[in-house]
Amino acid sequence: MNFENTLAFAQALDQADPLRELRQDFLFPQQNGKPFIYLCGNSLGLQPKAAREVLNEQLNNWQNYAVEGWFEGKTPWMFYHKELKKLMAPLVGASPAEVCPMNTLTVNLHLLLVSFYKPKPGKYKIIMEAGAFPSDQYAIESQVRFHGYDPKAAIIEVAPREGEYILRTEDIINAIAESGNEIALVLFGGVNYFTGQWFDMEAITKAGHAVDAIVGFDLAHAAGNVPVQLHAWNIDFACWCSYKYQNSGPGGISGIFVHEKHFSDSSLNRFAGWWGYQEQQRFKMEKGFVPEAGADGWQVSCTQVMPMALYYASLQSFEKAGFINPLREKSKTLTAYLFFIINEVNMVLEMEQYKIITPTNEADRGAQVSIIAKEKGKEVFEQLVANNVLGDWREPNVIRLSPVPLYNSFEDVFETGALLLEISKKILVK
Template identity: 80%
Template sequence: MNFENNLAFAKAQDDNDSLSKFRDQFLFPKSNGKDFIYLCGNSLGLQPKVAQEVLKGQLDNWANYAVEGWFEGKEPWMFYHKELKKLMAPLVGASEAEVCPMNTLTVNLHLLMISFYQPKGSRYKIIMEGGAFPSDQYALESQVRFRGYDPKDAIIEVFPREGEETLRTEDIIAQIKENGDEIALVLFGGINYYTGQWFDMKSITEAGHEVGAIVGFDLAHAAGNVPVKLHDWDIDFACWCSYKYQNSGPGGISGIFVHEKHFKSDLNRFAGWWGYQENKRFKMEKGFIPEAGADGWQISCTQVMPMALYHASLQIFESAGFIEPLRNKSITLTSYLEFIINQVNKDLGVEQYRIITPENPADRGAQLSIIAKEKGKEIFDGLIANHVLGDWREPDVIRLSPIPLYNSYEDLYLTGKALLEVSKKVLAL
């Protein structure tokens, strides 16, 4: 597509966008009565308007049924998670049995590592991306210490080459092969939170399996953002939060994936009664017998209210056709934003902004990470003052994330206009 940096072009794209109708299903933050251009869905998705209605429905169930709500009403809480499983599975390329909504992201990462990080003899190391989100780093450090290892020895981080911002797939695979006899677990993010790089999950999984390692992914920035095929790619396990691209609200419930090939294996796990066989759960018998599938990793009761908020958003994904239509729009949106930023540099006469997210749309999701050469924080604050809300990452990165469910081409044109005006003022150009 030949892009144009003008309002008429942006409006024309929005008029021809079959997904534009979903924008009206979300609530936008305001300042002085004016909506923000919201480009921070990679950190917290917007609230679906239907969320209040869905949540009220569950509050009404609580009011009307009290404890009987576990088994009475239109959506008994005992089985409510199954309604979500139907809608979660298509977003991550899994079967319903392989996914389950439960807990929060890092809690689930720990629970899954209890099962899938099984160091033995010389095979005890974990290989991960350098510069992963701190929560993943802390989780892995504590897991290896818990097993009696030193993180400096047991964790292998793969960093970009000198002078580069993102990882090369061949370098990841080379590290896996080089340390193959010692690797127990390969654990990567699906998309790096800082650079926005979408890793080649299929190739990483194949390389890990070739050396005899288990392979898992943290999909915090990938689930609901890019098309992943967890089952077909033979990934062992994954987990994700739902409050970023899946709009389930702050601290929203997490999801897990366990490949069906592990259902009948005798894996260790930290057990709780909600993961016990469903048809015998209320017999309260000793001796844990897990429910079939990913549900067997549950521990505590269904978290009804967080699930209701997640359910509200998942129904919008279903109406939109799940991930493929969204992905097609996402590619065009990020490409248009890239064009706009390059135009800002041209108008400024200097390369004030450098995009560190991969140029190839196949290697990124709905995010561009932009290094500001000078006065980045002042410029970021200036954007907020002009009703453009992205997010800031130290020391010099502005992350902008156009979400296909609720962002428009006009949003991106106006963002470029604001960025140019703020840059000229802050840089005194």
């Protein structure tokens, strides 16, 4: 598509957008009586208007049924997670049996590592991306120490080449092959939180399995953003938060995926709890853990009803959109337009003030665009926020902007570019 840096062009794209009405399903924060152009869905998604209604429904159930709410009403809490599973599965390319909403992301990562990180002498190493989100780094370090190994010896980090910002797939695959006999686990993010790079998850999985390693992914920045196919790509396990691209609210409930090939593997360790016990026998309160079939067998504590209600509200928006594929098509164009607009700003400024470090190939990125602001970046960012454009700032000099197809428009992107140029002209001449 030949883009144009005009308001009329952006509005024409919005008019032709079959998903444009979804924007009306969300609440935008305001400043000085004016809504923000919100480009921070990579960190916290907007509140769906349905959230209050769905949450109130469950509050009413609590009021009217009290403890009987576990078994009474339109959505008995005992089985509420099953309503979410049907809507979660299409977003990550899985069957409902392979996914489950529960806990929070890093808690779930630990629980899954109990099952899938099985180190032994000579084969105990974990390979991961350098610069992974800190929570993943801390979790892996602690798991390695728990098993009696030194993180410096056990964790292999694959970094971009000198002078580059994104990882080359061949470097990841070569690193796996080079240490293959020693690798017990390959653990990557689906999309890197800093650069927005979407890793070739299928290729990484094949490389990991070729050296007899388990392969898992943290999909915090991928689930609800890009069309992953966890089952078809034969990925062993994954987990994700739901409060970024899936709009379930701050600290919203997490989700897990376990490939069905592991369901009957009785050798897997688990840190068990009663909600993972087989459902039909759970209230007999008997000793001896017998897991429920599928991903549900990894549950520990009982259903978190209120966080699930908020997640359910957002998942309905995805169902309304036709799930991930229509959103992905819009996202590719929306993000490409942001690339174009940023480059237009640089052209007018006659310098590369804003260096894009997100992959240029649309197959290697999601909705996020990360830019290095070479001069006075923090000041530029603060002026964007002061003028109702809200992205986020990452030290030392990166601004992340994420046009989310559920609620962002092409006009949002155009207006952001116009403001960025205006601010830059003022700040950079000082």
